[in-house]
Amino acid sequence: MQFKEVIGQDLAKKGLLNLWHSDKLPHALMLVGKEGTGGLPMALALAQFIFCENKQANDSCGDCAGCHKVGKLAHPDLHFSFPSISPKPGQKASSNVFMNDFREFVKQSPYGSTFDWLQFINAENKQGNITAEECREMIDTLNLTAFEGGYKIQIIWRPEYLGKEGNILLKLIEEPPQKTLILMVAEDVEDVLNTILSRTQQVHLLPLMPAEIGEALVSKYNTEPRRAAQVAQLADGNFAHALQLLQYSGNDLLLPLREWFNGIFTNNGLTLNKWVEDLAKLGREQQKNFLLFTQQLLAHALRMSLIPNHHPALPDDEATFAGKLAQRNFAPSVFQAMDEAINKTVYHIERNANSKVQLLYLSIQMQYLIQGNELKAF
Numbered sequence: 001m002q003f004k005e006v007i008g009q010d011l012a013k014k015g016l017l018n019l020w021h022s023d024k025l026p027h028a029l030m031l032v033g034k035e036g037t038g039g040l041p042m043a044l045a046l047a048q049f050i051f052c053e054n055k056q057a058n059d060s061c062g063d064c065a066g067c068h069k070v071g072k073l074a075h076p077d078l079h080f081s082f083p084s085i086s087p088k089p090g091q092k093a094s095s096n097v098f099m100n101d102f103r104e105f106v107k108q109s110p111y112g113s114t115f116d117w118l119q120f121i122n123a124e125n126k127q128g129n130i131t132a133e134e135c136r137e138m139i140d141t142l143n144l145t146a147f148e149g150g151y152k153i154q155i156i157w158r159p160e161y162l163g164k165e166g167n168i169l170l171k172l173i174e175e176p177p178q179k180t181l182i183l184m185v186a187e188d189v190e191d192v193l194n195t196i197l198s199r200t201q202q203v204h205l206l207p208l209m210p211a212e213i214g215e216a217l218v219s220k221y222n223t224e225p226r227r228a229a230q231v232a233q234l235a236d237g238n239f240a241h242a243l244q245l246l247q248y249s250g251n252d253l254l255l256p257l258r259e260w261f262n263g264i265f266t267n268n269g270l271t272l273n274k275w276v277e278d279l280a281k282l283g284r285e286q287q288k289n290f291l292l293f294t295q296q297l298l299a300h301a302l303r304m305s306l307i308p309n310h311h312p313a314l315p316d317d318e319a320t321f322a323g324k325l326a327q328r329n330f331a332p333s334v335f336q337a338m339d340e341a342i343n344k345t346v347y348h349i350e351r352n353a354n355s356k357v358q359l360l361y362l363s364i365q366m367q368y369l370i371q372g373n374e375l376k377a378f
Contacts, residue, residue, distance in 0.1 A: 155185065
């Protein structure tokens with residue numbers, strides 16, 4: 001991965017190169033950016049630049065042995081740690097066990113999310129983590145002599161998954177061996193241990209601009225320019241989301257959304273109960289994706305109700321659905337209350353609350369709001 005292959009993020013690229021050229025690259029660096037902004041590609045581009053045998057001023061050469069090894073995620077002095085699961089009962093989660101899978105995943109989806117990765121290794125509803133044993137392995141590995149006599153680089157993808165076990169790494173992060181770079185890629189710094197956060201220098205990645213996403217879709221995926229521009233507007237700065245939008249029109253999420261709202265508007269308990277049962281059978285991440293999709297259409301419906309002749313950049317069926325919601329003339333406060341209710345449901349689902357209970361309670365809340373009643377505590 002070269003810097004030129006990383007979409008956008010010119011400011012971050014310039015900052016990293018300035019740190020290198022001024023000999024001020026810290027030994028513990030954290031790239032911070034929301035999903036789909038390119039944290040992992042940026043980390044790989046920096047690693048390749050460091051290992052490159054014929055560096056240019058602003059990028060790796062892409063042709064030397066060092067570049068090829070990093071490109072295959074097979075450089076002997078480049079190490080990875082990432083969320084994983086127990087491969088079989090009684091066996092601890094370990095990045096080493098899944099390294100070949102991770103190479104293939106990054107090859108296919110360099111902008112992929114943690115959810116995409118866990119789906120890739122068939123985690124189902126299991127939560128990924130980085131174990132205490134793996135932290136100790138990192139310490140042992142980085143205390144060894146570099147195979148090729150230069151830098152050793154440890155990439156920790158999603159340090160949020162370290163949990164309290166991450167405290168094992170504090171001494172290593174604070175005083176690593178000479179010519180060792182600990183490079184973390186985080187999305188939610190509030191979920192990273194403060195003890196780790198305070199020992200790293202952060203470089204922030206911005207949400208991608210629609211023009212950057214659109215250009216990448218056209219050049220890398222041969223997307224028709226008009227469709228690329230449409231998707232880029234919907235992607236919210238997230239290239240992974242843009243790729244998902246390319247793969248489906250939203251019909252697979254719109255169908256259960258129609259069913260849900262029909263049950264709500266008609267006070268049909270049987271329809272709502274079936275909807276709850278069907279959605280609860282899906283994994284938690286899929287439930288979250290559905291609820292986030294619902295929020296997106298509600299936001300478009302609000303804009304359509306407030307702005308005359310507003311035409312959202314949505315597929316026709318989604319725009320029609322949002323338009324029908326807008327025609328019901330809900331007050332902005334109702335849209336806000338629905339959004340907050342969905343946010344709370346997502347919060348509880350993320351924390352392993354009972355999905356059926358949460359989805360049924362959300363349905364009751366939505367009925368209250370749509371019928372013009374205030375929400376009440378149950």
